[in-house]
Every structure is written in C-alpha cells, then in structure tokens.
Amino acid sequence: MPGRADTPPDTLVIADKIDDIVSLDPAESFEFSGNDALNNVYDTLIKIDPVSEQLVPGLAERWEAIEDGKTYVFKIREGLKFHSGNPLTAEDAAWSLQRAVKLDKTPSFILTQFGFTPENVDGLIKATGEHELQITTDKVYAPSFFYNILTSVVSSVVDKQEALAHEQNGDMGYEWLKTHSAASGPFMLRSWKPNDSVVLEAPDGDYWGGKVAMKRIYVRHVAEPSAQRLLIEKGDIDMARKLTPGDIQAVSANPDIKIQEEQRGRIFYIAANQKVETLANPKVIEAIKYLIDYEGMANSFLKGQVVPHQAFLPKGFLGAIDDRPYTLDVEKAKALLKEAGYENGFEATLWVRNEQKRLDMAQSIQNTLGQGGIKVNIRSGTGAEILGDYRARKHELILEVWGPDYPDPQTNADTFARNPDNSDEAKLTGVLAWRTAFPAKATTPMVDAAVVEKDTEKRRAMYEEMQRILQKDSPFMWLFQEVEQNAMRRGVDGFSTGKALSSAYYWPVVKN
Structure with a gap:
C-alpha cells in the first residue's frame, strides 16, 4: 500500500541515539x-x-x-x-x-x-x-x-x-x-541493551490512563543521521529522531514522510571548569563568549533545529528572558584575552558527545575560538562517557544540553544558579554549577528565596535578575534552545516529544 511503512501495525519503531542511558x-x-x-x-x-x-x-x-x-x-x-x-x-x-x-x-x-x-x-x-x-x-x-x-x-x-x-x-x-x-x-520494560535498543511492551489489560494502540515500542540505537534517513525512506522505521537539517530538507520531499516540529525546553550550552586555572579567569570566560558564532551556526548547519538563546531558562518558563548580549566579536575577545594575560592565547580541550549535531557545533566553536588564539582540542565520546567525566569534574570545556526535570523555573535555577557546597566531597552531581566548580555565591541565596516566594510577579523578577547576573559572571555560555524535528511515516499520529516541559509520549500514538 503506498505510503504505508513496513513495520508491524501494532509496533512503533524509532531510530534514535540512546548511548546516554x-x-x-x-x-x-x-x-x-x-x-x-x-x-x-x-x-x-x-x-x-x-x-x-x-x-x-x-x-x-x-x-x-x-x-x-x-x-x-x-x-x-x-x-x-x-x-x-x-x-x-x-x-x-x-x-x-x-x-x-x-x-x-x-x-x-x-x-x-x-x-x-x-x-x-x-x-x-x-x-x-x-x-x-x-x-x-x-x-x-x-x-x-x-x-x-x-x-x-x-x-x-x-x-x-x-x-x-x-x-x-x-x-x-x-x-x-x-x-x-x-x-x-x-x-x-521488556529489554534494554546498551548502545543497541530499548524495547517496551504493553501489558495485558487496559491502561487506566487511556487507550494504548501500540503493543510494542522498539527504539533502535542508530548513531548516524544518514543511516536513520535511509531507514525512514525505506519504511524500515516509523520515526527518525536525530536527522540533520539537510536530512530533514531531503526527506520532506518524500510524500510518504512528514516532519513534526516542537520547541523543546532543552538548552545547548558550554561550561568551563573553574578548577582549571586558565578557565577560572573571568576575562577568559568573557572572551570565549565573544568567540562563538551563535547566529552563524543557527542559520547554517543547525537551521530549523535551534534558536539562539543566552539564558538558563527556556522560552515558555516563568521568568524566561530574551536578552542576547553576546555576538561573535574576535577583536573584542582578543582585547579581553590580552587583559587576562593571554595575549598569545592558550590551549584547551572541549568535551563533546559524538552526535553529529554536537560535533558540528564543536568544530564551529573550535574554529572561532582559534581565531581568537585559543587552540581547542575536541574530545568526543559516548553520552555516558562524556557525562561521567562531567559529573566527576574532569572536563575543561564541555558542550552539553540541559532539559528541565519539571515545569517550574526552579528546575534550571537550582542547577545553574545554586551551589550550596562547592567542595569535591559534596558530590552534588545533579548540580551543573557544582559540576563545573562554580560557587554561585551571588545567586545561591536568590534561588533559595525565589522558591518560597508566593507572589508570582515577584518570583518572575527574581529569576530574571539571576539570569542576567549569570550571563555576565558565570562560566556558562548558553547557546541555543532546541527545536526538535522528527521525521515520521505518514499515518503515525499522536506522538509528542514532551515539548518544553516533559519527555516523550509514546502511549497516545496510533498508526493508520
């Protein structure tokens, strides 16, 4: 039948990159x-x-x-x-x-x-x-x-x-x-095979929360976007979740495939480890912020999949701001590096997960930091490997993504703007400020105050203020908010990525 995927009618088959589990x-x-x-x-x-x-x-x-x-x-x-x-x-x-x-x-x-x-x-x-x-x-x-x-x-x-x-x-x-x-x-959960697949199965009987049409969800680990594209075009999968903008443009011409776009709450950012002497210099961090081509990346190889965003709260959350104080300015960055005592530059390593989109970003950042005299070495690895080093404070620079854990501004403020104990012994691995050894002295009490403030407008203003403080004084460089583009076979309906507030919803999916 034209337009119909070759996957079983009661099974949703997804190609994704799942090596972070x-x-x-x-x-x-x-x-x-x-x-x-x-x-x-x-x-x-x-x-x-x-x-x-x-x-x-x-x-x-x-x-x-x-x-x-x-x-x-x-x-x-x-x-x-x-x-x-x-x-x-x-x-x-x-x-x-x-x-x-x-x-x-x-x-x-x-x-x-x-x-x-x-x-x-x-x-x-x-x-x-x-x-x-x-x-x-x-x-x-x-x-x-x-x-x-x-x-x-x-x-x-x-x-x-x-x-x-x-x-x-x-x-x-x-x-x-x-x-x-x-x-x-x-x-x-029927099975999880690391770097291979996750299989979910609907149990016998009805789900109390509503009708579940799919009897099985099969998520395949397919690392290469080109391989995902081939699978979706052939009808071997129902959905591809890690296509590049070029792949999205190509498959859009296929009448059997549709593209679903949802703005996510995920924020791409770079974090500089404050335990590294060079990166602990505020002038160096400011220089790096001026050595990133935010607009260039968003308008080229990331087109359609991100929007520039330079604050820790994603659009859609209480207190989110649109301020974008940094643009690519090589001469200004060089002047800052000279003030910091690094007129001849220095060398640093950038940790990045080996996902094509992130690798492309890392290469762009490597190039523009190089224009300012900072030689960047890229260290790539699986999601679990990169996260392991990050949580152990072993990184120098790291390119990562953060998504909210619950639909409240505290979810990001508590991890970017609050660090109650910066000691190695504290092991606050869920706190990004701790992971990057940033004490967050100015904003930690602000986060504690905002979470108990019952007046919504006062609470909004508190989150706005702490974001502007961290834009200027923190080792975090927020880059983009994600727009997720998923390619799926026509006839697959009901899927949601979770948008800005949640994770994926498979159970409402139907296939016609």
Missing part, C-alpha cells in the same frame, strides 16, 4: 533517552498532559495543602494495579519517594531540596491510609513548585513488593531495576 531505575535515570522510556513505563502522582501541557491528576485523583502550608495530602485512585498484579497503594507511593531519597543517586536532589534526608524521610513521607499519602516539607514553598516536582521521573511510583522481591544486600531492588521495571504505566 546509564540506568532505567527511575531513582537514578537522569538522561534524555532513559527518561523518554520511563515517562511511558511509570506513573507519577501528578502528570503533565501532552496536549495542554497543564498539570493533571495522575495516580493521585486529588490533592490539597493543609493549614500549615507545609503538609500535603494526596488521595490515591482506588482499584489500580501494577503490571505484576499487585495492588497500587499509598504505601507504594510513599516507599518510592523514600527509596529515591535513600538511594541518593544523581536526581535525588530534586526531592531532597524539600528537606528530606535518608534519616528523616520515613517520617515526612508516609501513608496515612490505604489510599492516602501525606508529605510534609521542611518549610512553606510555592505550592505550584511542589506539585511540579511530583511530575518528574524520580517521583515515579514503584511496585514495592515486586522491587523488594529482587532486593540484593538491602539495595531496595536497585540492581534489578536498572534493567527491569516494576510499574503501572502504559508500557513495561
């Missing part, structure tokens, strides 16, 4: 590809509607903050079951949040910012009935901020009984859950 335990997953999968496997108390992008009831059918402003009560839906057949109760929800805090993996800071610790969390998050959950925070926060947190992957509700059945040495099922699932969502 290090774990599929929701208490540990903190990478784009892993969270795309887990957004379709686990449920959370509160969810984000993929169409309206508004908060909607999830496993909790209703919730409220009680009089002290620190305590929240959630009514869990009755009659729900996990994929194992075990009943889903408030105890599962409490244990899941407690577990994430106690395991203390990279995304745990999303929860611990409310004062939860491994020692106190059992008393602060608890089931007060079979279908009633009570959570008490350390102080009064803006309620919308707290509710937004509960949409994040780390807040996923795990089947306590199933996880503990696979416990090893008191790990609460951690080793097993890295490659298995214990969930209630529209799909269950």
Whole structure:
C-alpha cells in the first residue's frame, strides 16, 4: 500500500541515539533517552498532559495543602494495579519517594531540596491510609513548585513488593531495576541493551490512563543521521529522531514522510571548569563568549533545529528572558584575552558527545575560538562517557544540553544558579554549577528565596535578575534552545516529544 511503512501495525519503531542511558531505575535515570522510556513505563502522582501541557491528576485523583502550608495530602485512585498484579497503594507511593531519597543517586536532589534526608524521610513521607499519602516539607514553598516536582521521573511510583522481591544486600531492588521495571504505566520494560535498543511492551489489560494502540515500542540505537534517513525512506522505521537539517530538507520531499516540529525546553550550552586555572579567569570566560558564532551556526548547519538563546531558562518558563548580549566579536575577545594575560592565547580541550549535531557545533566553536588564539582540542565520546567525566569534574570545556526535570523555573535555577557546597566531597552531581566548580555565591541565596516566594510577579523578577547576573559572571555560555524535528511515516499520529516541559509520549500514538 503506498505510503504505508513496513513495520508491524501494532509496533512503533524509532531510530534514535540512546548511548546516554546509564540506568532505567527511575531513582537514578537522569538522561534524555532513559527518561523518554520511563515517562511511558511509570506513573507519577501528578502528570503533565501532552496536549495542554497543564498539570493533571495522575495516580493521585486529588490533592490539597493543609493549614500549615507545609503538609500535603494526596488521595490515591482506588482499584489500580501494577503490571505484576499487585495492588497500587499509598504505601507504594510513599516507599518510592523514600527509596529515591535513600538511594541518593544523581536526581535525588530534586526531592531532597524539600528537606528530606535518608534519616528523616520515613517520617515526612508516609501513608496515612490505604489510599492516602501525606508529605510534609521542611518549610512553606510555592505550592505550584511542589506539585511540579511530583511530575518528574524520580517521583515515579514503584511496585514495592515486586522491587523488594529482587532486593540484593538491602539495595531496595536497585540492581534489578536498572534493567527491569516494576510499574503501572502504559508500557513495561521488556529489554534494554546498551548502545543497541530499548524495547517496551504493553501489558495485558487496559491502561487506566487511556487507550494504548501500540503493543510494542522498539527504539533502535542508530548513531548516524544518514543511516536513520535511509531507514525512514525505506519504511524500515516509523520515526527518525536525530536527522540533520539537510536530512530533514531531503526527506520532506518524500510524500510518504512528514516532519513534526516542537520547541523543546532543552538548552545547548558550554561550561568551563573553574578548577582549571586558565578557565577560572573571568576575562577568559568573557572572551570565549565573544568567540562563538551563535547566529552563524543557527542559520547554517543547525537551521530549523535551534534558536539562539543566552539564558538558563527556556522560552515558555516563568521568568524566561530574551536578552542576547553576546555576538561573535574576535577583536573584542582578543582585547579581553590580552587583559587576562593571554595575549598569545592558550590551549584547551572541549568535551563533546559524538552526535553529529554536537560535533558540528564543536568544530564551529573550535574554529572561532582559534581565531581568537585559543587552540581547542575536541574530545568526543559516548553520552555516558562524556557525562561521567562531567559529573566527576574532569572536563575543561564541555558542550552539553540541559532539559528541565519539571515545569517550574526552579528546575534550571537550582542547577545553574545554586551551589550550596562547592567542595569535591559534596558530590552534588545533579548540580551543573557544582559540576563545573562554580560557587554561585551571588545567586545561591536568590534561588533559595525565589522558591518560597508566593507572589508570582515577584518570583518572575527574581529569576530574571539571576539570569542576567549569570550571563555576565558565570562560566556558562548558553547557546541555543532546541527545536526538535522528527521525521515520521505518514499515518503515525499522536506522538509528542514532551515539548518544553516533559519527555516523550509514546502511549497516545496510533498508526493508520
């Protein structure tokens, strides 16, 4: 049949680059590809509607903050079951949040910012009935901020009984859950083969959240955009998620293929490690900001897939700003380097994930920094390798992408603008300021104040101010906000990337 893909009608086959996955335990997953999968496997108390992008009831059918402003009560839906057949109760929800805090993996800071610790969390998050959950925070926060947190992957509700059945040495099922699932969502994890594939399967029975047409989601790791293009043109896959602008333009002429565009919340940026003497000089950092061809990249090999953006909050978030104070200015950069004592330049290494788009960006940056006298060596590797060095503070310059974990400005402020403990021993690996050894002394108290401010306009102004401070004084160079272009076979409908606020939604997809 003309226009019809050759993939099975009940299976969605996707080509993507998924070498960033290090774990599929929701208490540990903190990478784009892993969270795309887990957004379709686990449920959370509160969810984000993929169409309206508004908060909607999830496993909790209703919730409220009680009089002290620190305590929240959630009514869990009755009659729900996990994929194992075990009943889903408030105890599962409490244990899941407690577990994430106690395991203390990279995304745990999303929860611990409310004062939860491994020692106190059992008393602060608890089931007060079979279908009633009570959570008490350390102080009064803006309620919308707290509710937004509960949409994040780390807040996923795990089947306590199933996880503990696979416990090893008191790990609460951690080793097993890295490659298995214990969930209630529209799909269950069938397999994950690193640098090869992720397979999700719909369990028997109906999903409480709505109809699921696809019985299987098969995500293939296809590193080369040219290979993805060939597969989508042949009909061997339903969707290609990492095509270059040139590939997008080429496949657009194919009547059997359509292009879906969505502006994401992901921000491309460069971070300079402040433990490196050369890069700790503010004049050097300012010079680098003037040695990047923002417009040139956006209008050439990145055309259609990014928009220039020079602040840590993406467009669409409360407090986002459009200020773009930096443009390519080689002479100004050279003057700054001379002031810094590097009139003859210096040498530095740029870490980058071996994805074509990022490699092209790295080469452009290598070229323009070279014009200013900075010799850049490019060090490429898999997503897991590059992230591992970044989290261990082993990088010099690094080109990375950051996406929000929940739909509130605090999600990015807390990681770019706040660093409560800059010591190596703190190991705040989820905090980008810590990863790059930036103390963020001016903005850390501002972040702490903004998160408890109930007046929305005052809160907006606080985030605007801290972004302008960091534009000038931080070792972060924000480059672009992503526009994701996905090529898919005609007849594939209902897919959402999650837009600016969430991860991918596979379960609403249908194929006609």
